[in-house]
Amino acid sequence: MANIVLTRIDERLLHGQVRITWGKHSGANTILIANDEVAGNPILQAPFKGAAGGEYHVLFRTVEQAIQNIPKAGPERKILLLCNNPTDVAALAEGGVPISEVNIGNMHYHPGKTKVDANVCVDKKDMIAFEKLRALGIPSTIQHMPESTKQVIFDVVGEAVA
Template sequence: MAIVLARIDERLLHGQIRLQWGKQSGANTVLLANDELSEQVALQAPFKAAAGGEFAVVCRSIEQTISNLPKAGPDRKICLICKTPMDFARIVQGGVKLPEINIGNMHFHPGRVMVDKNVNVNKEDMKAFEILRDHGSVCTVQHAPESAKQCIFEMTKSLDI
């Protein structure tokens, strides 16, 4: 088992993941780690359809993700997607090593500060990024595979969050 991409994206699985990130990473499995989605089977169908048959799509809770990742077979190349940095923080605190977290779409919500056109953060998000950093994960904003990576801490150091 190899995690070939770990990405934060509030939209979870959509065309950009399928057409750009999935192909660039060489993934054959998309693991959507989200507590709410894992409990509602009816919500999973659109995400599985969005994969277009190119990837196996698995929806798991954060706890299931922590316990099941080590059991994945050697042929699995996993694109791990969570909605929030806190979900990834829980995963690394559960013992899963993630060398790099790709930060994609984090929409504006009240209380969040704009970092760039696609990434907005609040204090809780930044605390989660600190947990990730403390567990050895590099957290970079990168909207598309051909885009430059930018460290979330460098991007936010002059912001009042």
């Protein structure tokens, strides 16, 4: 059975804060980036491998590959699962990946998105994905640093995104 120690949404994917703060806090030894674009492009993968600093085994998978492969991982592989959007996380969960909670990090502003937190902007598509996760019993919480208080995405968004 897969041992996912943290599932995080971070638009930047793997960077220093994830490696140093969240990696150590979670006890991960593997960082799995589930992203269709990055999985198929070694040029895009290079900076993420560098950001891992040699401390973690870094894997790149499409969402579908992650759905197929994560259940095969042994318990010794402590996985920090990274996606850059909630739609991919919802697809993973709907595909049977055992996600217990989603940590929402950085979701930047783009046209059509509404800022709901200092580092989180969402649109209707994002909220549909968070609704799917909630329907599966998976909480989604904004938490910038491990010592920060968790905020449930639906409590933060309220009526901001209709």
